[in-house]
Amino acid sequence: MPADLHVHTTASDGTLSPVRVVCLARTLGLGAIAITDHDTVSGVAPAVQEAAAGGGPVVIPGIEISASHHGRDVHILGYYVNTMHSGFLTRIRQLADKRSERAARMVGRLRSLGLRVSLDDVLEQAGKASLGRPHIADALVRAGVVQNRAQAFSRWIGRDCPGYVPREPVSPLEAVALVRLAKGVPVLAHPGTARADGIIAELAAAGLQGLEVYHPEHNAEQVRRYLDMAATLRLVPTGGSDFHGGDDHGRLGEVLVPLKVVEELEHRCL
């Protein structure tokens, strides 16, 4: 019974609720899933409850913290974080506030460019989820400006596009420290897309415990390279589908790791 260690829900920019994600994982026969929403742990409790009520799978509490290094997005996964830790919760709430500020600035830009989109539209798309660019994209689709999320990103809100506002950077080191604060196990997400290999050794020295070797966007060469790097730096090689509910990322269970990996992560808890 393998595990998918990278899963999003409606608590961030996924399209399935935590309960539905757990039900789907059960149907697929997965042994464990980690709920890793962007900058929030609010999807964890409902997922854990559903798993307990329905007889599995194991739900690992997690988060995916958005950090930035020299302008590149670097994501730090945190497994087994204590979702009740007050210092940790305060800090991730501050991150959420920054996300809202950024979204408001981006909407301002889009409006000044003549697009009919409002912050209310974007908030409606986000619902209770932690606000992100995908919700701005959805509002643009709804307004008929573009046909889909991908077009919204390539024309309006992707990096170097007219509506883009860079995020206020959290450094990868800060993100690792934040996961440690909540007694969690920090893992560098999809290093192949972060393209920040130069900082991996430094992060490992600062407490990074794993490397997401297996990811839908990694090719065979990258998998080999990150497996080697994980062995050299004594990092746990992890993996997951980065499921968001739709077809534009991985399918749930598309990337799986053996339960042994889950045990190794558990051993790395503080």
Ligand SMILES: [Zn+2]
């Ligand atoms: Zn990510």
Ligand SMILES: [Zn+2]
């Ligand atoms: Zn992700």
